[in-house]
Amino acid sequence: xxxxxxxxxxxxDYELVEIITAIDEEIVNAPKESLRASTQRGxxxxxxxxxxxxxxxxxxxxxxxxxAAAIAQxxxxxxxxxxALREQASIKELLSIRESDLPEDVFGKLILPRQELAVxxxxxxxxxxxxxxxxxxxxxxxxxxxxxxxxxxxxxxxSKSEAILGDIFDSYPVPKKFECxxxxxxxxxxxxxxxxxxxxxxxxxxxxHFGKADDQSYMEYNIGRLNDLIRSGFYPGxxxxxxxxxxxxxxxxxxxxxxxxxxxx
Numbered sequence: 001x002x003x004x005x006x007x008x009x010x011x012x013d014y015e016l017v018e019i020i021t022a023i024d025e026e027i028v029n030a031p032k033e034s035l036r037a038s039t040q041r042g043x044x045x046x047x048x049x050x051x052x053x054x055x056x057x058x059x060x061x062x063x064x065x066x067x068a069a070a071i072a073q074x075x076x077x078x079x080x081x082x083x084a085l086r087e088q089a090s091i092k093e094l095l096s097i098r099e100s101d102l103p104e105d106v107f108g109k110l111i112l113p114r115q116e117l118a119v120x121x122x123x124x125x126x127x128x129x130x131x132x133x134x135x136x137x138x139x140x141x142x143x144x145x146x147x148x149x150x151x152x153x154x155x156x157x158x159s160k161s162e163a164i165l166g167d168i169f170d171s172y173p174v175p176k177k178f179e180c181x182x183x184x185x186x187x188x189x190x191x192x193x194x195x196x197x198x199x200x201x202x203x204x205x206x207x208x209h210f211g212k213a214d215d216q217s218y219m220e221y222n223i224g225r226l227n228d229l230i231r232s233g234f235y236p237g238x239x240x241x242x243x244x245x246x247x248x249x250x251x252x253x254x255x256x257x258x259x260x261x262x263x264x265x
Contacts, residue, residue, distance in 0.1 A: 004200045006098060013091045016084045023077045023084075030074035031067060125199050129175050132197055139179040140191035161211050161251045162193060165243075168256050173199060174264045182206070185232040190225065196241075198264050205263060206234050207241045214246035237263075 036047040036057050046068045047057035060068045107120040123131070142156065149157050151166030155178050162178075169176045179191035194207040206229065212218040226242075234240040241259055245251045 006095065007200065009091050009095055013088060016088045019084050020081055023081045027074055027077055031071045033071055035068055035071040128202060129199055133175055137177065137180045159211055161209055161245060164251060164253065165194065165209060165256065168253060169196065172260050172265055174260060184228050196264055205239050205241055210244045213244040
């Protein structure tokens, strides 16, 4: 979680830099006058002041509204720029503090005899992954005589596409479990193709691959399965990832990699 926060803070800092840069480019050609705005009988009225000493300014008629709008935009942009600069400074200070003194690092700085006595409140990503992978589970059994497919790490899977998926997951830092049992809202146990871990967010995702999307009976069954997943709190694009193929459109590995980059790393 610590790394996830740092990434989000850095991402926010980039957004603020873009905002500040865009404003700096815009205000170069912004009007120099000031604007006074008021409401009379529910109607907005504007006055442009050309000098700081002016109290009222010149009333803005309909034809001069674009000029007034440009002044109002400039004032908003400058206020936004100041707020962005303040937040940016806070982010840099927080990142500096976290870099030098993270709570997650305290346990690791203890000498070994103290580590043997103390119980850490935070564990590293590596330890978290190790514990996640070590959780025992029983995958769905294979029927006798069913075709054998294996991913590169030796895991037996049910199709060539599932083997390809497993190998792609292993090429990224994406821990995986094949056909890990999942209890649905109605008490039914299913075995999704893959259960995957986003280490950065410490969040599980279900990955379901529909290998015969052009088979009507196959898809009717799996639409029911998908509906059960949704009713159980698994939503596409949130914690459920779906891929499809047909006889004429095989599994697109570029799409698989794009989905991994979007949701899992």
